[in-house]
Amino acid sequence: MDWQGITTAMQIYKIFRAPEWADLRAKGETPGAPVDVADGFVHFSTIEQAPETAAKHFADEDGLMLVAIEVDRLGDDLKWEESRGGALFPHLYRNLRLSDVAWAQPLPLVGGAHQFPAGLA
Template sequence: MQKIIKIIRPIDWEKAQNIGEIIESSLTTEGFIHCSYEYQVPNTAAKHFSEEERILLLVVNEQKVSETLKVELAKNGEYYPHIFAPISIHAIENVFTVLKQKDGTFPFPTR
């Protein structure tokens, strides 16, 4: 089973920890919070976080968000996990810090 990953800026993770949940503007504008499967992380990070030098990869416990999780087809033809509610910080199993590489990529950690 593929891990569900929420890519987030460190400052946004800090805010989420202070309020107890991840809430993004996409929840209001699109109705869900964007997530990726681990194999999608490098492309998603390059596309949406290219201005960042450091990002966090939050591993989401699928069982703790199952009632609000839907896998949907995106415009690029791939299926992505979307969470249709704020994500409780208690649903996060692990946090990885990833630094942008010299080539501009954000690799998924292999540990």
């Protein structure tokens, strides 16, 4: 299912390890993490999905960055596709560009859980 244009204010999120974030900042674009490259698209999460993504794929990892992207910046290259548990996840079928990023914040690990910025999760 493709939900293009559902809202221009909607943001999706990508969790980067420090070297991946540094690489995006240095090069201006990235095909994503190794899992993204292997799958052929950049994986994102909604804010409701992001805590589970952090726990499942980044357990006990510190030094992460939470990067927000506004859906309307991605155009037709963003697709909403069914994934775990039948939920729709946003997938980007092109490199992520630094110019796509709305903001980025550290995602610290505190007491074994990632602490999302206030007001998000």
